[in-house]
Amino acid sequence: xxxxxxxxxxxxxxxxxxxxxxxxxxxxxxxxxxxxxxxxxxxxxxxxxxxxxxxxxxxxxxxxxxxxxxxxxxxxxxxxxxxxxxxxxxxxxxxxxxxx
Numbered sequence: 806x807x808x809x810x811x812x813x814x815x816x817x818x819x820x821x822x823x824x825x826x827x828x829x830x831x832x833x834x835x836x837x838x839x840x841x842x843x844x845x846x847x848x849x850x851x852x853x854x855x856x857x858x859x860x861x862x863x864x865x866x867x868x869x870x871x872x873x874x875x876x877x878x879x880x881x882x883x884x885x886x887x888x889x890x891x892x893x894x895x896x897x898x899x900x901x902x903x904x905x
Contacts, residue, residue, distance in 0.1 A: 850879040
């Protein structure tokens with residue numbers, strides 16, 4: 806069974822390009838700016854970040870892409886206990902229930 810040297814593993818974990826991190830940061834910034842320029846999206850709780858093999862430093866040099874997540878983080882799911890109403894759940898959380 807062939808073995809992979811530590812040197813080869815080290816080379817594989819290095820960035821494919823010297824400006825790779827800057828390119829990723831710029832992409833995240835552009836996506837964030839696009840979100841902020843939209844009147845509806847700008848008011849939402851949204852995170853933009855790298856994920857996948859690039860973020861985990863398991864990408865293959867010059868043969869990988871960067872996955873960028875755009876995640877809406879404003880969803881709240883309630884597990885109502887013993888017949889509690891939505892209003893009671895919101896009040897317990899300290900939020901003001903807004904009518905639909």
